[in-house]
Amino acid sequence: MSITLKDIAKRAKVNVSTVSKALNDSPEISTETIIRVKKIAQALNYTPNLAARALVGKGTKTLGLIIPEVSSNYFVKILNSVEDELKRIEYSLIIGITDFNVKEEIRYLDLFAGRSVDGILVAGSYYKEVAKKVKELTKSYDIPIIFIQSFVHFDQFDYIMIDDAHGINKAVSYLKENGHTHIGFIGDKTADMVRQPMFKAAMEQNELAYDPAMVMRSNSRFEQAGYAGMKELLKSGNVPTAIVAQYDNVAIGAMKAAYEQGLSIPEDISFIGYDNIRESEFLECALTTISPPAQDMARIGVKLIIGKINDKKIVATQQVKLLPELIIRESVNNRL
Amino acid sequence: MSITLKDIAKRAKVNVSTVSKALNDSPEISTETIIRVKKIAQALNYTPNLAARALVGKGTKTLGLIIPEVSSNYFVKILNSVEDELKRIEYSLIIGITDFNVKEEIRYLDLFAGRSVDGILVAGSYYKEVAKKVKELTKSYDIPIIFIQSFVHFDQFDYIMIDDAHGINKAVSYLKENGHTHIGFIGDKTADMVRQPMFKAAMEQNELAYDPAMVMRSNSRFEQAGYAGMKELLKSGNVPTAIVAQYDNVAIGAMKAAYEQGLSIPEDISFIGYDNIRESEFLECALTTISPPAQDMARIGVKLIIGKINDKKIVATQQVKLLPELIIRESVNNRL
DNA sequence: GATAAATAGTTTACCGATAATAATTAAGCC
């Protein structure tokens, strides 16, 4: 159905293997033949059959991306940047959305390996089972795997991530500078693993009292989690002057709950988010937030893995950390 | 490196071909042998090499999704639902993000065809060049292609889409019911192709004056487009009492511009969005919007295409239209 | 009891590319 090397060979009156070599610019083939073959290939609109190529071990020009979700602007940014970077180098992207589920992450690792992708990017993973699987796969299949913004704690892996502890610390410091001492935290169930402990650490580093009663972790996700957490906090009567949200979407939900209670932002209560999603800038009260360089991270991740693919000799693990920055807008009040 | 049929054959002391048939439950193989072979396959953790399978024309269990962007909740919903649906049936998803670029859409069509995906879903396409390419590909490669929420106007294609004209009309009707007669429209450059003409039609159907001066199409995208469009509208002095936004993200930006001007929403100016993104419900003034059943659409799209893949005899074009609904929240004022 | 028919496997060829090896042609040199 589609054009193969054979078709070109027939027209060029040379052997299939000559065509293959010609198209791959082999020095064994004369320049005239190369030109002639390429012209014919072009004319016939030839595209190599990737399945065949994969079969002889030449790779599939495909990368797998395992990602927990694509509903928050944060992971979407990663997805977008990865895709963007890949289209430049003519790689295809195959994705697996896991919803933070370990089993799914592992399933996708196996699946992608079986599909002989050239490399796998694992974004936002937290599980040691995944780490184990990755170790297994790199050994048996020799597939380069790189962690992006994951918390798989092993120095033996390649990873690139954002120093979130630093980011949260910046948030808390900024609140302290503005006279806030009673600071709460709202997140969803995934917060336990990362940002919530970081918040606790940040409070301690800033010599502020960490009050577990002001830390809310909802079972729902996104805005809903923020809304529910804030409602509960308001009901408890033990209301902080400022809230650090696990991420912007949570902050938006929490702010809504505050509005509904008749509170003014930031006069009555301050909010600081994390992620710097597109919408945050355009809220009635624009959200002050921590902005992680998700795009840079994805870009560097792709570069790292492509490097490993192209040069299998690179065995040294590569580990990169990027610093997020504080974006000051309107949602934090100065109490001094 | 990885386990092949040969390995299983060796252990089972049968021919490779017997193994292949056994694993595919061929009636030519005895039940005992099938069980024995399958056990060994399981023990060795065998996964078939998809490249090899693809080479003999057995499909790749892969679907391609061509999508204009994944930065709006709308297309993300589509992506998410498609992925979700596919993981159930053990298909993989390979995606191409085109940023509404015709050339990219065509490039991805070619690319995916060359990768011998089993089928392609094209979301949000507007171009007749794409239609042409699709016709070409279905002929030469025999790949099922289905349009999702696209505006490729040919009855010969399979498509599933949302009746946006109906949605916009609902929006305008609702505004009229609430006493609005001076209604504006804000969108980005992609609005020309679809929703803006629909808005015009809706105004006429509702016997309201369509004023081009109240129609803004910005060069930027998302909130930025709404913000810029609204600014301009406010500057012009010719301010409507209500705005229909091309989509919720645009509405959010437009509302911000109104707030900055000191206007109250909905008292001074009403807004109605389109898409019903997650955030809309949680805005200070919750956004009234049109909610397209994006998930259903994606689900049905996947079902359609899988049906076509599994039964190549299905040649009748399938065309489905879904109706969006109006979600009434707080952003429209009753002027009566 | 000879022949047909069903059963269970094995051989072989093939998909479309690449790689290793073989063969041809041409050029260079005494």
Add this chain to the structure above:
DNA sequence: GGCTTAATTATTATCGGTAAACTATTTATC
């Protein structure tokens, strides 16, 4: 001219599956 060597192209095998053709046993039929 004959022989070596280099340059170029052709053959063949291979990757890991599947399918068609073929072989070897049983089992059924009259």
